[in-house]
Amino acid sequence: MRKPTIRRGAALGAALALVATMTAACGGDDESNAGQAELGQDDVLTITTFSDFGYDKLIEEWNADPDRPFTVKMTKIADWDPWKQTLTQDLQAGHGLTDVVAVEGDAMPQFLADGASDQFADISDPSLEDRWVDYAYLAGQTADGKQIGYPTDAGPEAFCYRADLFEKAGLPSDRKEVEKIFETWDSYFAAGEKLVAELPDTKWYDASGSIAQAMLNQAEFPFQTADNAVDVENAELEEVWDTVTRYSSTLSPRVVQWKEDWTANFTNDGFATMPCPGWMFSNIKSNAPEVEGWDIVNAFPGGGGNWGGSYLAVPAMSEHQEEAKQLASWLTDKDQELAAFEAAGNYPANIEAQQALADANATDPYFNDAPTAVILADRAAAVEPGHPYEGDKYSDILGLFQTAIQRVDEGTSPDESWATFTQAVESLS
């Protein structure tokens, strides 16, 4: 029998070629990462944001512009926490990230630490130094002056409240009159006890976690001392812990922020107040589009506080760092930050944009025509700079602290939960 040598030879060759390409594909990857590549008009630059940055329209406009230098493609991730995991993992792996990445402000310190900051491109630009409010700008800079992030927004906090529920419970509901309630934490919790006594199906705030976050943002050294030594056994943190866990069973709906039960409470009168940085506005609107009665008070218990505010950064692994920097700079310029405020309520970190908002005296019909621009400007002025001190492990410990509060909400005793928390903090080092 004649053997079909040719066909066998072909199969053999194909197998060898397959092996060769597989090996080549695995070996060649590293080299291509080194160089920077220029982008043509139809080449795509990628960006990832989380939650709502209000960029949809801006990017549509950018791509519709016939003179655009390149095309932009945005990936949106629903929440910060899963994105933080992906971001951390891909930074350590050295590949997989988009050309521009959005980073939540609380996590910035850990990316500024030695070693970590090498994973980001230096996007310092002397001409931009006066573009953003100082505290936001400097929080995106390493100790030796390398800028790794441009501030997209700031998170000065006001309080959002349900005027209709306040009325039902016999509390003042007018935007001016309720300011008394939100003067101090004591007056705030006292009013809460009154409301839950009148309305048994409604809790005072949206989640224990959000009140903890609000109180933490007023502390000076909640988790780490100025030299980045971890210290969670301090009076400030104890105060936050005691307060939040004390009211867990009475004023809190005991749900986790961003999850199903939390979302459901927006539409079933589950709670009456919540700390409200500008970016929270769009969350309320999308979770409770039909609910009427939301309003915003120009006050915050215990002074002020900043919750969140994010950055656009360029990972060192990007092959288009120049273009990425260009896009990040454009998105954080005056007009674009104003557009983002309009789209998502993200209060600009850009000084000119803040000024423009104050001049325009923007109001929001959803929140009973509340003068949102003025309120957020006032709230921004009330923020004590440098509070809280955010060390390199701030974001990690914050996550563990929120988890500890969740345990108490779910019925674990505060002491037991605290012990688990300190144990978990220890294993971070």
Add this chain to the structure above:
Amino acid sequence: MTTVHAPGPPETRTAAGTTPPRLTWRQKLSRWDTRFSPVLYVVPFFVVFGLVGVYPMVYSAYLSFFSWPRFGPTHGPGVGFANYAHVLADPVFHKAFWNTVGIFLLSSVPQVVIATVIAAMLDTPLRGRTWWRMSVLLPFVVAPAATALIFGSLFADQSGLVNEVLRAIGLPGISWHSDRLASWTAIASMVNYRWTGYNTLIILAALQAIPRQLYEAAAIDGARPLQQFFHVTLPSIRPTMLFVIITSTIGGMQIFTEPRLFDTNLQFQGGADYQYQTLTMYVFNASNSGTDPYPRAAAATWIIVVVIVGIAALNYLLTRRLQGRGER
């Protein structure tokens, strides 16, 4: 290279003492073909396996003895067995271990039992048999992520359908995300939803291979249907049962998607008190943390390997015992 030590194909072998005739090019080619092509055919698999299987395993074993600077691009200095010590002493790891075992038992045992019962029912002359058989496989087609999202909202602690039904019939709602056993049950139910149908079809195939004469003989001997099931059906499908049990054991040790998407904890710790963190979630979280991420994850992985090998050995012993009994 003229000396050939290995015996060639029979037709080219020559008697001792005589000079072997010169082979033609075509003959040589054919000789090489029979000798080397089998090796070449399997080479691609081993190359790919080496690249994506062996290399990562060896490298992870190597990594597990090092530290890792926060957000550093490469590993730091060696630390000996410190990573193993950390994982073994970590109370979270202990919890994850028992969670995995618990979820595994709650999913695999009912799964195999229910699958066998459904398969036995489908094996009867039912009207619209094909339709019934296809429909048991339907949940398997649903993506695990979709399953987890659907069950996640069914089992939501306050707004979930399950608790609303419970409350409607006067029972207290169950804290699906904070009670350890309840959370295992919820997760196991997702696994069961997805895999019972798959196992049913496998067992059904085994059932149909049983010679019908056995049943006739049993019936003539006066065995009732239930007796037939226990004394004819079950012994006949023992090898298939073992296959189903082993695959569901492997699946059980690797369970990840369901608990991860079921999680209400924002740090994905598998519940605020690690109630349903599984071993694979532990590895995943370790590799995502800022502290010695990959070395600790690698150490945890190798500990899990040892655990799985232990379970496999146990399985093997059980199998032998069962088979020995079957042959008696």
